[in-house]
Amino acid sequence: MKKSRVIYCSILLVLSFSCGIPKDGREAFQNALQNRLMVGVVEQAGEERSALDAEIELVRQFGKENNMKVELIYGPETKLVSRLENAELQLVVGGFDKETIWEEKVALSIPYDDFGHVFLIPKGENRLLFELENFIHLQ
């Protein structure tokens, strides 16, 4: 293998360190910082309502720590996931876990509680996921 190739690739790697990796594909985190964090909330009722309130509170804390305004948008699950796919929303909450049927369409965060519940975020938004997982880990 030519040494030059090793050098070029090493330079590429080194440069990439200073480029703020990972970045979002559709600037989800940046948009949330500049405008507001758009959060889809799946309508729940009964006992699940209090669990949902806890999720929402967690999201508000995340927003606060990153100096983001948080806007909640309530709606049915399918519609919210569809908007999330198109990156119209940055986050969807609603008591999802790792076995969710939406795992092919969206990305899942690490679990934020002992029951394995996760947040849904758009696929490819790696910066947003990075910040969210850091926040979850520190809780």
Add this chain to the structure above:
Amino acid sequence: MRPTGEFKLPFHLRSAFRQAVKLEWITLAYLFSVIIVMILVTGNSQAMKTAWLEDVLSTLPAVAFLVASRYFEKPGNKRFPYGFHRVYSIAFLAGSLALFAMGCFLAIDSSIALIKMERPTIGSVFIFGKQIWMGWIMILVLCYSAFPSIWLGYKKMPLAKKIHNKILFTDAETQKADYQTAFAAIIGIIGVGLGFWWMDALAALAISVSVILDGVRNLKNAVSDLMDRSPMDVSSSKPDELVQEIIETVAEFPWVEQVRVRFREEGMVYFGEVYVIAKPVLHLDELIMEAQDHLKNFHWKIHDISIMPVRDFDQMSED
């Protein structure tokens, strides 16, 4: 029925063969470790998935060589009068076909990912409380999958040339070039990290195209070998000069007027027929037996050779 005789690698090559066997076992152990580690970190990166599958395929030449090495020295019998030398060629064909088929599958899979605009999401891990983006771990794993592979390739290449083993040669060549797969995948992951989702699928496509090209090249050589192509050097890039040396040696026998030959490869060795137009001499049969013995000892690659006197070469082309 006269089965071909037993074949034993010459003494001076046995150490090279044993070393080759040892290196292939090391290769298998190393590749299994790479496969396990890559399963743990692959996630939903197309480039990583392609690199992982390529590593799985890389075990085939090593497995084929080790299996074939247990059979190739067995003497011929009634059922297999030409012996078991072709076991290498068959293993080579099987490996090439698997490589080609998997390359096609990977190309289609990566293209679908590109067309569907699948955006890979790569999360983080927490090691001793420190958050590390999984992409960096993937890059480290890819380096682990590349550099020892390159070293193994460079160690195997001279052995492959020494023992004229095409499976070993192909394996060595492929491993030497493994860094290309790793770097393509690394560029794909860095691309994802920079927000360019398509670089992952594009890197996967580039890797799969390279797998297809390797598969096609190896398939071509494997099929040609099984079709009894005239012997080529171990890289299959040019005819083996040994055949011409044999023609010249036979032509120098005082009792030979003209000579034509027909040789084919069977695994690591050659089987051949030598047709001679003999001068009018006494005891031609004894001269032929002496010549056959001489040619069998001419080079270790000449395993089975027959000399046949003919009246003319009208039925045989010059080329």
